[in-house]
Amino acid sequence: MNIKVFKDYDEASFYCADLVASTINKNSHPILGLATGSSPLGVYQEIIRRYQKKQLDLANVTTFNLDEYVGLPRTHEQSYNYFMRKNFFDHVNIKEENINLPDGLAEDLQEECRQYSQKLLAMGGTDIQILGIGTKGHIAFNEANSKLQAHCHVEILDQCTVMDNSRFFKCKEDVPLSAITLGMMEIFCSKKIVILAFGRSKAKAIASFNDDQITTEVPVTFMKTHPDATLILDQEAAAELNVV
Ligand code: GLP
Secondary structure, eight states, X not given: OEEEEESSHHHHHHHHHHHHHHHXXXXXXXXXXXXXXXXXXXXXXXXXXXXXXXXXXXXXXXXXXXXXXXXXXXXXXXXXXXHHHHXXXXXXXXXXXXEXXXXXXXXXXXXXXXXXXXXXXXXXXXXEEEEOOOTTOOBTTBOSSSOOOSSOEEEEOOHHHHHHHGGGSSSGGGSOSEEEEOOHHHHHTSSSEEEEEOSGGGHHHHGGGGSXXXXXXXXXXXXXXXXXXXXXXXXXXXXXXXXX
């Protein structure tokens, strides 16, 4: 596990954008695994900046997002589909047909999960996976629990996640209670994993990198077993780390 601690969010985002850019430049048909939330926003902004300056071409890029709320139409401002378009896809030259997100309104959610997983795995998984983490160390929507699931599935959200994510909604009651999420296996299949964590609220989950243990109670710890995983932190998220 590589651990990189940066002075602030902007420096960390720039470094992560470098990793994404080099993945794009090295592959003829790069596949990016993308996340939502505030953690990767700076990375998207930096990639957009490089695209606008003609330093980066995304014409051959395919993307797969990690997750989507169940029950929100893609036009809903809090759907992850809407988030990705507003904050990234609308500003770069990724082709519409190469953008993949689960459909949270699918009539048959199990079938939607099966097809989404199959499409991703048939393409060989992602070349780079950007991950944020939840307060309890969840990745995508694989919540801290006594068991985790390998494949794409519908997850009932933890109360802590509902509270955390309610800051984006009018009230807590508006937060969907379930979501489609890639499972641990599909995330792990990525050739390169980049975990972004910023701010004091992530310090406890990041402290789980102080030892070599893996636990379903902190799902991000499974990334310790990945051969090419990097933690990208600011100083606040790294506050309880003693291994750097
Ligand atoms: C949601 C997403 C996760 C994300 C997490 C953290 O729960 N499903 O993929 O990592 O939020 O969000 P933030 O980066 O805003 O802290």
